[in-house]
Amino acid sequence: MANAQEMLVTQDKFTHRKNLKKDIKHSLGEYIIEKIIFCLGITSVIIFSLIFLFLLRTGLTLFRDVSLKEFLFSKNWFPISVNPQYGILPLVAGSLLITAGAILISVPIGVGCAIYISEVAPPKTKMVLKVIIEFLSAIPSVVLGFLGIVVLANWVRISFSLSSGFTALTGSILVSLMALPTIITISDDAINALPKEYREASLALGATKWETIINVLVPAASSGIIAAIMLGIGRAIGETMTVMMVTGNAAKIPDTFLTSARTMTATIAAEMGDTVRNGTHYHALFAVGIVLLMMTTCINLIADFVLNRARKEGR
Amino acid sequence: MSKISVKDLNLFYGDFQALKNITLNIEEKKVTALIGPSGCGKSTFLRSLNRMNDLIDGVKIKGDLKLEEQDIYQKDVDVVALRRRVGMVFQKPNPFPKSIYENVAYGPRRYGIKTRKQLDEIVEKSLKKAALWEEVKDRLSKSALGLSGGQQQRLCIARALAMEPEVLLMDEPTSALDPIATAKIEELIVELKKEYTIVIVTHSMQQAARISDETAFFLMGEVVEVDTTQKIFTKPRDKRTEDYVTGRFG
Numbered sequence: 264m265a266n267a268q269e270m271l272v273t274q275d276k277f278t279h280r281k282n283l284k285k286d287i288k289h290s291l292g293e294y295i296i297e298k299i300i301f302c303l304g305i306t307s308v309i310i311f312s313l314i315f316l317f318l319l320r321t322g323l324t325l326f327r328d329v330s331l332k333e334f335l336f337s338k339n340w341f342p343i344s345v346n347p348q349y350g351i352l353p354l355v356a357g358s359l360l361i362t363a364g365a366i367l368i369s370v371p372i373g374v375g376c377a378i379y380i381s382e383v384a385p386p387k388t389k390m391v392l393k394v395i396i397e398f399l400s401a402i403p404s405v406v407l408g409f410l411g412i413v414v415l416a417n418w419v420r421i422s423f424s425l426s427s428g429f430t431a432l433t434g435s436i437l438v439s440l441m442a443l444p445t446i447i448t449i450s451d452d453a454i455n456a457l458p459k460e461y462r463e464a465s466l467a468l469g470a471t472k473w474e475t476i477i478n479v480l481v482p483a484a485s486s487g488i489i490a491a492i493m494l495g496i497g498r499a500i501g502e503t504m505t506v507m508m509v510t511g512n513a514a515k516i517p518d519t520f521l522t523s524a525r526t527m528t529a530t531i532a533a534e535m536g537d538t539v540r541n542g543t544h545y546h547a548l549f550a551v552g553i554v555l556l557m558m559t560t561c562i563n564l565i566a567d568f569v570l571n572r573a574r575k576e577g578r
Numbered sequence: 579m580s581k582i583s584v585k586d587l588n589l590f591y592g593d594f595q596a597l598k599n600i601t602l603n604i605e606e607k608k609v610t611a612l613i614g615p616s617g618c619g620k621s622t623f624l625r626s627l628n629r630m631n632d633l634i635d636g637v638k639i640k641g642d643l644k645l646e647e648q649d650i651y652q653k654d655v656d657v658v659a660l661r662r663r664v665g666m667v668f669q670k671p672n673p674f675p676k677s678i679y680e681n682v683a684y685g686p687r688r689y690g691i692k693t694r695k696q697l698d699e700i701v702e703k704s705l706k707k708a709a710l711w712e713e714v715k716d717r718l719s720k721s722a723l724g725l726s727g728g729q730q731q732r733l734c735i736a737r738a739l740a741m742e743p744e745v746l747l748m749d750e751p752t753s754a755l756d757p758i759a760t761a762k763i764e765e766l767i768v769e770l771k772k773e774y775t776i777v778i779v780t781h782s783m784q785q786a787a788r789i790s791d792e793t794a795f796f797l798m799g800e801v802v803e804v805d806t807t808q809k810i811f812t813k814p815r816d817k818r819t820e821d822y823v824t825g826r827f828g
Contacts (some may be wrong), residue, residue: 267711329592346768361607385718438741458672460670460672461674461675462828463630463668463670463672463678464673464737465674465684466633466666467661467665467666467668468662468684468688468737468738469658469659469660469661469662469685469688469689470658470684470685470688471658474797478687478688479674481685482675482676499594
């Protein structure tokens with residue numbers, strides 16, 4: 264017994280001494296792993312900066328040939344005419360109009376759907392709806408565009424008695440379909456994350472379910488819902504394929520939803536193949552890319568900011 | 579006179595019977611304490627008094643539960659109207675993420691009081707009754723989440739009082755609070771019983787002894803004994819009650 268105890272003590276002393284000494288092998292391994300993980304971690308940062316630098320370098324070359332003022336404020340985008348003009352305004356207007364339309368359509372539907380899913384729907388319906396919404400986000404944009412050409416454009420043409428159904432409205436409707444899953448999922452998460460005490464407190468005060476939703480739950484989840492909308496906008500403004508297929512792509516400032524419009528994304532996608540490498544047109548498309556990237560980055564930053572605030576409030 | 583009379587109340591969560599043949603009268607303008615070990619059904623019973631159990635799926639209730647002369651589980655009962663008469667304060671302080679003023683005005687707004695003047699009056703009166711007015715009168719427009727735990731709980735009491743309820747249900751209202759805040763709430767309860775009928779669930783036997791007039795001892799979904807608080811704590815009739823209040827189990 265005494266022997267065993269003694270052994271234990273010496274062993275203790277031994278491990279003690281060993282731990283105090285710096286183990287080179289151990290700490291070297293730790294050092295290497297830390298560095299590897301660090302490199303992996305900053306890869307995305309590096310990739311983003313490289314993309315941005317490349318865009319910037321190529322895009323800014325445009326301003327040797329075209330003034331910044333003309334690029335930003337001229338109303339004409341005629342890159343391949345004899346007298347080429349590179350005014351980005353119609354493209355920005357097209358993108359903004361289609362995005363605004365999409366948001367007008369998808370926000371009421373999306374937020375309403377999120378409220379229904381998180382507060383009203385019975386568990387089974389809730390599950391089915393969630394699966395369907397995931398499906399919606401999995402539809403490839405080309406397929407949606409195809410449906411847009413065949414079904415939606417026709418419907419728009421007939422309903423509004425137009426000569427062509429390829430309008431900003433058609434694009435807005437399709438893009439709203441693509442922004443919906445984002446808006447629904449994130450709003451639903453925001454409402455679900457609210458403590459159940461809010462619900463109980465409101466109901467115990469004699470409020471109805473509807474009053475509880477409108478007066479307590481939606482205001483309490485408002486930051487999350489706003490972030491959802493911002494991310495939906497980001498999704499809509501960056502969308503390329505569907506809008507290119509259904510909006511008619513006329514590069515003029517659209518005055519109503521029922522005329523043809525052209526977005527920045529569609530312009531880049533459609534024209535990049537026909538440009539001369541390192542020509543003015545080529546550079547102009549990159550400059551359009553810079554503007555687009557700046558817009559989406561801003562939107563994402565705002566969404567991030569609002570989401571962070573929502574998390575802090577949510578406690 | 580009994581404000582609430584309960585006869586042969588049985589409550590099931592699916593197949594599990596949480597309350598068994600509860601028969602109990604709650605006296606008007608007195609404090610009735612519900613005591614018993616965790617899971618004995620006292621909170622479930624409290625929540626059946628304003629039908630908060632309706633929110634849980636698969637709850638079945640049988641028996642009579644009358645508020646004055648009206649059976650509150652009859653089909654034609656308006657739950658919203660019931661909850662205006664039977665207010666509730668929860669275990670964890672749960673103010674809305676709104677201003678102090680809006681928290682108190684929430685209930686009155688729901689039943690249609692719109693003018694600023696009336697709301698101001700109700701807010702002031704309720705906060706005074708909840709002994710919170712002096713502490714918050716200069717920051718009514720600030721967020722309620724900035725208050726301390728004890729203040730938040732008193733705000734929740736004020737919010738419930740703003741509905742002018744007849745009965746106030748309290749589900750372990752001090753279990754999340756420190757001793758000083760607890761003492762304040764207890765003082766408040768004693769003050770409030772002049773006007774309101776109060777039913778309080780508590781884990782603390784001392785609390786029940788300090789503030790209640792009547793005590794009901796719950797065990798495994800049954801009421802073992804109900805009597806004046808003094809009797810329950812000095813001369814309990816049932817051996818199990820005696821074991822519990824003397825701290826031999828639970």
